[in-house]
Amino acid sequence: MIPINAPQVGKEEIDAVAKVLKSGILTNGLGAGPMVTAFEKNFASFMKAKHGIAMNSGTAALHSSLAASGLKGGDEVILPSFTFVATAEAVILAGAKPVFADIDPATYTITAENIEKALTKKTKAIMPVDLYGLPADAKPIREIADKKGLKIIEDAAQAHGASYKGKPPGAFADAACWSFYGSKNMTTGEGGMITTNDDKIASTIRLIRSHGEKRKYTTVMLGHNYHMAEIQAAIGIEQLKKLLGFVAKRRHNAKRLTEKLEKARNLQLPTEPEGFKHSWYLYTVRMKTARQEQRDKVVEELIEKEIGAVVTYPNPIHRMPYYSKFAKHRLPVTEKAAKQVLSLPVHPGVTSKQIDFIGETVTSRFICNEKGKY
Numbered sequence: 001m002i003p004i005n006a007p008q009v010g011k012e013e014i015d016a017v018a019k020v021l022k023s024g025i026l027t028n029g030l031g032a033g034p035m036v037t038a039f040e041k042n043f044a045s046f047m048k049a050k051h052g053i054a055m056n057s058g059t060a061a062l063h064s065s066l067a068a069s070g071l072k073g074g075d076e077v078i079l080p081s082f083t084f085v086a087t088a089e090a091v092i093l094a095g096a097k098p099v100f101a102d103i104d105p106a107t108y109t110i111t112a113e114n115i116e117k118a119l120t121k122k123t124k125a126i127m128p129v130d131l132y133g134l135p136a137d138a139k140p141i142r143e144i145a146d147k148k149g150l151k152i153i154e155d156a157a158q159a160h161g162a163s164y165k166g167k168p169p170g171a172f173a174d175a176a177c178w179s180f181y182g183s184k185n186m187t188t189g190e191g192g193m194i195t196t197n198d199d200k201i202a203s204t205i206r207l208i209r210s211h212g213e214k215r216k217y218t219t220v221m222l223g224h225n226y227h228m229a230e231i232q233a234a235i236g237i238e239q240l241k242k243l244l245g246f247v248a249k250r251r252h253n254a255k256r257l258t259e260k261l262e263k264a265r266n267l268q269l270p271t272e273p274e275g276f277k278h279s280w281y282l283y284t285v286r287m288k289t290a291r292q293e294q295r296d297k298v299v300e301e302l303i304e305k306e307i308g309a310v311v312t313y314p315n316p317i318h319r320m321p322y323y324s325k326f327a328k329h330r331l332p333v334t335e336k337a338a339k340q341v342l343s344l345p346v347h348p349g350v351t352s353k354q355i356d357f358i359g360e361t362v363t364s365r366f367i368c369n370e371k372g373k374y
């Protein structure tokens with residue numbers, strides 16, 4: 001099976017972990033041990049941000065960023081429904097209400113127009129998601145936020161190595177949240193990070209990360225245990241050194257796959273608009289005229305051929321049993337995308353030969369008949 005994503009770990013990570021184990025320093029009371037501190041510094045510098053705050057997951061990063069933005073009960077946060085559930089979960093954990101807005105049909109990211117339609121007097125924050133590794137169009141979103149006095153917490157969990165208008169994700173946000181889950185472009189097994197230029201958000205997140213403690217046993221606000229372990233940070237330091245190489249390989253694979261798939265006329269291929277650099281966390285195509293059952297059947301067939309195709313996401317959040325009570329606006333673009341998309345492997349471990357096999361298998365299955373039917 002060619003998996004959809006696979007951790008790319010070598011001797012460097014293994015040696016780094018062994019070194020931490022031998023040092024005897026596995027963590028730190030405030031979650032700020034030497035490896036964590038070094039990883040934060042390196043990651044923030046890579047993302048051209050003033051602060052990096054390491055966490056034990058991307059979900060913890062999202063939750064802490066929202067909590068540090070001073071949300072209160074009844075406040076609303078606008079976000080897409082076409083994302084991983086953690087984006088919405090973090091809003092509720094921070095005591096606010098998720099308001100789902102629709103996405104663009106070509107990029108799958110939230111649009112400024114749809115955000116405008118979802119604004120109310122209670123709106124306090126916007127969460128653009130850099131879905132599949134393509135940054136959301138953040139500049140017009142920043143303009144709305146500035147006009148209305150809103151915070152932007154960007155979910156960049158899938159976008160390590162991407163850029164927007166020549167800048168890393170988060171440049172137009174108050175904070176950007178990253179995940180180092182095992183499938184991501186760079187990993188620490190589990191883990192997360194926040195990057196921000198805002199001193200107050202950064203210092204509040206540091207408190208939240210460690211039980212609200214400024215010093216040990218001196219809690220000044222409600223917090224959690226969101227510490228990243230030293231072993232994880234040691235892996236992260238090595239993975240960050242390799243990130244540009246990983247993304248270059250993903251870009252190479254994505255380009256080659258696009259060349260193979262271009263003749264499949266009833267497939268909508270992923271886009272990389274001018275000024276955007278995709279990190280290709282997922283290479284996602286759309287079966288333009290398919291019903292959900294047809295798409296699901298194709299995914300099954302690809303898996304039978306040992307191509308690890310996945311649907312991300314078959315169930316938009318507002319359709320999930322727990323979250324349906326928050327459905328407010330019509331989301332036709334989201335609902336259609338959820339029925340028609342499927343993602344194909346382009347991670348750095350996929351060889352050119354395997355990309356050709358994926359391309360040929362997909363095109364042989366998808367070439368239009370004369371009526372354009374699957």
Ligand SMILES: Cc1ncc(COP(=O)(O)O)c(C=O)c1O
Nearest residue numbers: 057058059084086157179180181
């Ligand atoms: C878009 C998105 N948001 C949030 C998360 C949550 O990150 P984590 O799994 O590290 O908690 C993920 C990844 O799993 C994600 O893909």
